[in-house]
Every structure is written in C-alpha cells, then in structure tokens.
Amino acid sequence: MSEINENLLMSSSINLLYDGMVVQDDIFDFGGDRLLVRNGTLINDIQIERIKRLNSGNESIYVTGRTHKAMLSKRPDIEIKSRSEVEEATGYTVFKDEALKRLEEIAAKQTVDMDSLQIFSDDLANHLESTPPEVIIFLLNAMAPVDEYLQRHSVNVGLLNGLIGRWMGMSKNEADKLILIGLLHDCGKILIPTKILNAPRRLTTVEFEVIKKHSAFTFDLMSEFPEPVRNAAGDHHERLNGAGYTHHLNDEKISLEARITAVSDSYDAMVSQRSYKGPQSPFSVLAQLSDIGRIGFDQDVVETLIKNMPQELLNKPVMMSDGTIGIITKYHPDDIGYPMVSMGGKIIKTNSDLYIVSMFNDD
Ligand SMILES: [Fe+2]
Numbered sequence: 591m592s593e594i595n596e597n598l599l600m601s602s603s604i605n606l607l608y609d610g611m612v613v614q615d616d617i618f619d620f621g622g623d624r625l626l627v628r629n630g631t632l633i634n635d636i637q638i639e640r641i642k643r644l645n646s647g648n649e650s651i652y653v654t655g656r657t658h659k660a661m662l663s664k665r666p667d668i669e670i671k672s673r674s675e676v677e678e679a680t681g682y683t684v685f686k687d688e689a690l691k692r693l694e695e696i697a698a699k700q701t702v703d704m705d706s707l708q709i710f711s712d713d714l715a716n717h718l719e720s721t722p723p724e725v726i727i728f729l730l731n732a733m734a735p736v737d738e739y740l741q742r743h744s745v746n747v748g749l750l751n752g753l754i755g756r757w758m759g760m761s762k763n764e765a766d767k768l769i770l771i772g773l774l775h776d777c778g779k780i781l782i783p784t785k786i787l788n789a790p791r792r793l794t795t796v797e798f799e800v801i802k803k804h805s806a807f808t809f810d811l812m813s814e815f816p817e818p819v820r821n822a823a824g825d826h827h828e829r830l831n832g833a834g835y836t837h838h839l840n841d842e843k844i845s846l847e848a849r850i851t852a853v854s855d856s857y858d859a860m861v862s863q864r865s866y867k868g869p870q871s872p873f874s875v876l877a878q879l880s881d882i883g884r885i886g887f888d889q890d891v892v893e894t895l896i897k898n899m900p901q902e903l904l905n906k907p908v909m910m911s912d913g914t915i916g917i918i919t920k921y922h923p924d925d926i927g928y929p930m931v932s933m934g935g936k937i938i939k940t941n942s943d944l945y946i947v948s949m950f951n952d953d
Pocket residue numbers: 775776804805826827855
C-alpha cells in the first residue's frame with residue numbers, strides 16, 4: 591500500500607542514519623547534487639559524524655525511497671508495523687472472519703441469534719481488555735482491504751465503542767454493552783444488495799434511500815434483544831439536530847449508546863478506504879467530527895475521542911500528501927486537523943496544501 595516510489599530520490603533526515611547501516615543506494619547532500627555516501631557502504635558512528643559535517647549541518651539529505659523506508663524501519667524508536675502482521679499476531683483476523691460468518695448467518699436466518707452473538711461480543715470485549723489501546727488504535731486507523739469493509743467495520747465500531755465507553759469512565763458492563771451494539775449496528779446492511787453497498791461511485795437518490803433502510807433492518811433483525819440495545823443499534827444514524835434517519839429523533843430522544851455508536855460508526859467509515867473514496871487521516875476525521883458535531887454529533891463523545899486517541903498516534907509514521915512519509919510529533923486539541931510532522935529532518939505544521947493522507951502501515 592506504500593505510495594513511496596522506491597527508485598526516486600526524496601528528502602529524508604540525516605538523523606535516520608544509523609550505525610551498522612548498509613547503504614543500498616547513493617545518498618546525496620541537502621541540495622540533492624553532492625554525493626555523500628556511495629551505495630554498498632557500511633556506515634558507522636564516526637562516518638555519520640563525517641556525513642553531518644559534509645552536509646554543512648543541514649538535517650535534510652536526499653536518498654531513494656527504498657533507503658528512506660529502510661532507515662525508518664530500522665530506527666529502534668520508529669517502528670513501522672505492518673497491518674496484516676499485527677492483525678495476525680493480535681487475533682484481529684479471527685474476529686473479522688468470525689464477523690463475516692455471523693453476518694452471513696444473520697442473513698440466512700433473517701434474525702440475530704442473541705446467545706451466540708453475546709458470546710462473540712464477550713470474546714471481543716476480552717480481546718479489547720487484553721490488548722494495549724495503542725495496538726487497537728493502530729488497527730482502527732490502518733488502511734484495510736476495501737472488499738472486507740462490512741466485517742471490519744462491525745468489529746472496529748465494536749472496539750471503538752468499547753474504548754470510548756472506557757474513556758468516558760463507564761463500568762465494564764456498560765462498556766461491554768456498547769461493544770455488542772457496535773458489533774451489530776450495521777448488521778442490517780447484510781440485507782442490502784452488494785451492488786449498491788459497494789458501488790464504486792456516488793449513489794443515486796433512489797439507491798441512497800435503499801441504503802438508508804439498513805438501520806431499520808438492524809432493529810428488525812435484533813428482535814430477540816432487550817429494547818434499549820435494539821434501539822441503540824437501530825438509531826445509529828439519528829443526529830442530535832434531527833437531520834438523521836430513520837425516525838428523525840433529536841437530542842435526548844437519542845440514547846447515549848446510540849450517540850456513541852454514531853461517532854464510532856462515522857469515524858471508522860471516514861478513516862476507511864471504500865470503493866468510492868480514499869482513506870482519511872485520523873486527525874482530519876476528528877476535525878470534521880468536531881465541526882459536524884456542532885449540529886449532529888454529541889460533542890462530549892467527540893471530545894473524549896480527541897482527548898484520548900491522538901496521543902496514541904504520536905511518533906507514528908504517516909503518509910503525506912506529497913507522497914513522502916512523516917512522523918507525527920505534536921498536535922493541539924484546538925487545531926486537531928493539522929498536527930506537526932517531522933519530514934526530511936524538519937518539523938513542519940501540516941496545512942491544507944501539505945497534509946496527512948493516512949496512517950502509514952507498510953502493507
Ligand atoms: Fe450504518
């Protein structure tokens with residue numbers, strides 16, 4: 591998924607050079623034209639000091655995309671994790687495969703079996719309990735295959751609901767209920783034709799009306815569940831200003847569980863890559879939710895997310911809009927859309943021209 595061109599020269603940081611590194615391609619100085627190190631050279635600390643002198647104290651050097659990636663992944667303090675490896679190692683793969691199986695079962699039986707879904711949801715709750723939030727957040731924000739959207743989205747909204755519940759200080763029981771609601775909120779989509787669900791284009795008005803039926807389908811399919819749980823899942827597209835669907839509920843008529851699920855659902859949909867749109871960075875999504883939040887989303891929930899999620903993203907690599915990789919160094923909650931990023935040895939404030947496209951997960 592990396593969009594770095596491995597053969598092209600790009601600006602990188604001299605601080606990424608490390609003792610014991612074998613230089614794969616020639617490295618050039620800050621101006622890009624003076625050769626600093628020839629390919630095949632094994633460099634050590636003394637040589638790194640020499641290279642720094644030759645580069646006249648500049649932090650930026652020019653290397654190939656291949657060298658830049660190698661340097662990033664070897665630096666002990668900048669670990670690049672591959673999404674698929676982390677998914678395998680943490681058991682996420684099992685959950686998303688299981689979610690697909692459950693969704694297919696729901697479609698076949700035209701109902702959600704409460705007991706078996708409760709067991710699945712409890713397993714997911716235990717998974718959340720035993721996995722560091724940093725890892726969960728990495729998985730939530732990593733670019734994933736488009737064709738596995740529904741099962742991933744179901745698991746992700748369950749996990750994010752659980753995290754938000756925990757961050758809001760809820761009891762384990764309450765947070766676990768949120769996980770179940772998140773897991774099932776979009777199960778009604780299994781009754782929507784895939785042709786419409788995965789259309790690689792803007793939907794027509796008629797098609798959108800068909801899609802909008804899914805939250806009522808979720809409610810119908812969950813007939814075995816207690817009313818508050820069923821309502822919370824079915825109300826995840828209601829908005830505080832009454833502009834949502836299916837019942838155009840507003841304010842306190844929408845339960846806290848439904849409001850939390852609305853935020854988790856929108857967050858995951860916005861960071862995800864879909865057949866009709868690219869991924870967005872967590873920072874951009876948080877900024878948009880707090881903007882949209884003034885009219886539709888519960889601001890306490892959005893603020894909880896802004897207070898807790900970005901700190902787990904510090905020092906993580908991101909894909910920038912110019913195709914290079916940056917490292918998130920700092921952010922301000924009041925300007926969450928544009929954090930500071932280290933790029934090619936310089937710390938820059940991101941902006942509408944040079945911004946984070948997505949998290950970099952090297953898959
Ligand atoms: Fe939905």
